[in-house]
Structures are given as structure tokens and as C-alpha cells.
Amino acid sequence: MNISAIIVTYNPNLSQLQKCVSSLLPQVEKIIIVKNSSEKLDFSEFQNEKIIQIQLEKNFGIAYAQNRGIEKAIAEGAEWVLLSDQDTVFPENYVSNFEKKIKIFGKNKIYAPTFFNEVKKQNEPVSVSMSKSVIPSGNEV
Template sequence: MFTHKLYAVVVTYKPKLEILEKCILSLKDQLNKIIIVDNTPDGCKDLESLRIFTNIEIIYLKNNYGIAYAQNVGIKKALEEKAHYILLSDQDTIYPSDFMEKMLVCFKDKVAAAGPLFLDIHTGKVQFFITKGKIGFKKIYPTSGKHEVLQLIASGTVINAKYLPDIGLMMEELFIDWVDMEWCWRAVSKGYRIIGNADIIIKHFHGESNKKILNKEINIKNPIRYYYTIRNAIFLSLHTKTLNAYHRIILFYKTIRNIVLFTVVSYNPFKTLKYAIKGFYHGIIGKLGKLDENH
């Protein structure tokens, strides 16, 4: 039996069932319930095979409404069932057997969320945490311990449910990309703490592949993803009230730089540049939501 009511929200989109099963198997004995929210258009019927696990609920959205919307569907369900802590996960993260046990020790003194370190499968390198530096964003590379950070990657993040009424849910208008960071910034701006737990390292696929340019590792993604990455970063740099002016200027500058970097490393540079420029423009004017390719 668990001392707390522990839930997971796993968002899927055209999942590879074999990998998703490994994710579910790694979590099923650590939680009271796993809620799978499927964003696959028309629904991924292969998910029905997972009903052999007694603590699984599957919600088919039958359309791709974006990761933020899907996460909110799962979070609302978990809150209705009085969950104390809610793990957010993608469909291909595999967790150690003591993951939840080690994460729960982070929740003291207004901690709204905690997450692990990740090992990038493409580079073989352990990624970093981001904190607020005196000037801009600061990367830290801890090898152990708990650290107060500014933001976390959504997958592997455990949220303290009791603070959600004050912080709010995920910003659905962003659709995908920067959703997790915006939520963390919002939590910090309201006086809550975000903890990075370097005692847990999880393997993670970040992007489709990596390419190194100017001594910087760039994640290679489908060109349309750059639309959301650029758009949301520009929008947040101009409109968010949860970062100070200096951090917003740094974010805006880095996003301009990334338009160039993403185009250079892309396997389809012209298409990437087209999406990046459209994303930049839509971020400026505040046009959010799912991209309508016809307009």
C-alpha cells in the first residue's frame, strides 16, 4: 500500500507499443493508477492490449489536441480521484523501480514539482539542470543531490497536486514545446519551488538525432516542430509575466540564434526555415494553438 495516492499521466501519440509497454511495466507497481491519454487521430487501438493491467485507464481523444491539452485531461482526472502526486510521462521513458520512492523525498517546503536528470541517448551525456543565474539562465551539472531549479522536462516530472489550484494547469494554447517550462516558471513566480533530483538519471530520446555545430549539440526534429519551438519561445519572451525582463531578453535573443542553427542542421533546411519564420511571426502577434497549414 502507498502512503500517498500516486498517479501517472502518460500522453501517447502513435506509440510504438513495445516501448510503451516497457514504460508501463516500469511504473505499474510504483503507482495507484496510470492514466493513458491518447492523442492519436482516430485513436490507437493497440492500446487496448494494455488493459490487462488492472490499474490502467485509457482515454482516447481521437484527435491530436496537443500535449498540454492531453496532460490537462489526465491531470483533471487524477484530481477528481483525489491524487496527491501526479507523474507526467511521455510514451518512451522507462523508469527505475525506485523512481517514485526517490522522487517523493523531494517534496518539502512548498515544492510544487520535482524531476530527474536525463541521459541523452544520442550523445551519451547526462544533461543539465537550469537555474536562474545573476545574469540570464545558468546551467548546472550536478552528479548527486537535490537542487532548486527554474524548470524541468515534462517527462519524469512529479507534481504536488495540492498546489495545482493556485498554480493552474498546463497552458493549452502552446500545444507542444515550452509547455513544461512555462508551467515551472509560473510556479516559481508564485513562490513555489522546483527541485531537480540528480540522484536519479533516466535515459531519454531528445529529438530524432543530434548534430554538433559551434561546439553546441542541436536536436534534430521534424521541421514542423521548429514552428512550435520558435513560436512559443518568442511568445513567452514577449508576453510572459513569470520571467523578469532580462531573462525574457535572453530568451528572445537565443531564439533568434536558434532559427539560424535549426536551419543549418536540418535535413530539410528550406522547410525548416519556412516553419521557423512563420513561428517567429505568429509568436510576435500572439497566434497560438495548433498550426493551420492552410492559413
Template structure:
């Protein structure tokens, strides 16, 4: 595949895709969607099955790097391994991608163009809007309102808006910002890694930009359940072990000095809602609620990292 010319945007970019037993067809679609848009494509595999990549068609990917981790060390560790490689290769930017995302044509060039247009701002990262694979809805960028997450509209003729948080996938971050703000927090393992880094960057005086024109298809949840609670709403439903990390990492972040009360207030309400929805409507509710309380307990005990393997279950129970 022919790469885009560096002179087109005068910046070198390494895309970092973190994988864990991915759907091969979706991963190949992601690679095809981004390969021509970046200079280096790096897959960091987080301990997938031993024979998973034996027959993977690596040869057709140009300027490709592969990092195989022997175990699942978590999203933060995998992202940091990719960042280290990008830094060694002299890249100026990293582009984070989840294995279940698909980049739109010209997405990366759009992100870079709008980043360059905001040189008067101290920009930490810029990210696209998302098309939910499940329902084709296009997301809006967000800010923290009094009691809930607010949506920031993209007015006509405005290419970017300032946002309070960006999710990992699709985020374009300059290496020099990572040098100053620091790497991803590996102690969280999964969940809130993107939130924590965004809050840390903002505490150091940086702004986050939501791109109004760049788009990416993304799977925003394992699956969603439509329920009636005051009004009709769709609630994400996760495997039991995920609730351990969601609750533990939230409580861990509540104790950090750079985390603002505006985020804590909204996130605490979100945890209460998750607990209530799970208790009233969720499948396997006993196991999930047990994981929630274990996560809260471990946060107060200062435990971080990976949940013991005997409890880190991949079933929906």
C-alpha cells in the same frame, strides 16, 4: 501486477502518459517500468490512428485508466485531461511521462522521498536527471546564466538542487500546487508548455527541485547532427512544423509579465542559433525557415493553438 503499498510513502500518485501514434514496444517498456511505482496509470491518447489501440494489452496493467481524444488537441490539453481525472480520483500527485521515456527502478519513491525532505521549501515540482537514450549521457539540472543555460552540478551527499526549469517527462507535481498555479497552457499546443508552467510557478513564489539521484531514460530529440561551429557540438534537428511552435511560443512568452528577462535573453540567443544552424547546415532549410518566420508573425498577430492541418506536416520537409 502488484502495486506498491500506499503506506510505503503515504502519498497517492497518478502517472499520466500522453501518447500520439507511439512505438508500441517502447510504450510497453515504459508502462512496465512505472506501473508498480504508482497507484493509478492513465494514458491520454492524443488522436492516434483509429485502430492503434484495438489490440493493445490493457488487461495486464493494474488500476489503469484510458482517455481517448478524438483529435490531436495538443500536449497541454492532454495533460490537463489527465490532471482532471487524477483530481476526481482523489490523487495527491501527478507524474507526467512522455511516451519515449523509461523510469528507473525506484525513481518515483526517490522523488517522493526527497520532496518530503524539503517541506520547509514551497516546492512546485521535482524531477529526475535523464539518461539520453541516443548516447547514454546523463543530464544535469539547469539554471539561467548571463548568455547561456548553466548546468548545476550535483555535489556528493546532496540529494536535490534548486533548478530554473524542469521538462515535462518525469515531473512529479502535487495537485494542490496545480490548484494554485493553474493548469498547463493549452494555447501553446506543444513546445514550451513545461517552461511556461515552471516560470509561472516561480513567479508565484514556488521553487523547482532537481533530484540528483532519481534517473529516467529519455529520448531528448528527434535526432541530432554533429557540426563544427567554433567548437564541435550536437544540434537537435526537428521536423519543419516543430519550428513554427518553437518560434511562435517563444515570442508569445516574451510578452508575458511573469516571464523573467533572464530566460528571454537566453532563449532569444537560442533562437538565433537555431536559425543560423538551420540556414547553414540543416536539411530542408527553406521549409524550416519559412515555418520559423510564420511562427514569429503569428505570435505578433496573437495566434495560438494548433497550426492548420494542411501545414502541420509530419514529414521532415
């Protein structure tokens, strides 16, 4: 599967962003970093053939920035996109587990993982509609 990660940044902590990028780099075909700000940050440490950087003129909002990243991912041949914030660090088997779920449950879905919030020390719920959130357990999809 050709999976690209889209990371939207806004005033990022570069050390934390590096951890995020490093956790995804061996797992995906491309990483597209969308800088959602007019501030020109030095992202020179993110020079890699698998990393594409897009600089926006100002903060257009997360959805706009994600859409620019998705457009680029599609142009680069992505079949799937993984949307991420700038400070999430992914487990080493994250994408391969995702691929297993697709093979079991199919392609016509949106997959939204739960995650453990280190600050709150709890699993965070997934919104399934405007009024309902759930915390799936085990292999529930």
C-alpha cells in the same frame, strides 16, 4: 502518497510504451494514458485496473493532453502527478526516491529529474527558467 502517472501518447511504438507502463505500474496508484490523436490504436494489452485510457479526438498538443490526464488523476484521488513521455523507462526505485525528496524538501515544489540520454550518452539539463538550464549533481535540488 497517492501518485498517478500521466503518459501522453502520439503514434507510439507499442513495445516501448509497454516498457514505460511496466516500469511505472508497480510504483504508482494509477497510470493514465492519454491518446493524443484521432487514430484509434489497439491498446488492449494495457487493460489493468490501475490503467485508465483517455482517447482524444485529435492531436490537441502535449499541454492540453497532460491537462486532461491531470484532471482525471485528481478525480481519481491523486495527490501528486508524474508526467511522462511514451518511451521513458523508469528505474524500479524512481517513485520511492521521489517520495523521499518530498519528505526532505517539502511539498511546495515542482520536482524535475535529470535523465541520462542513451542516444547522446550524456545527462540532459533541466530548464529552471526560459533562459537557464542546469545539470544538478548528487542530491542537489
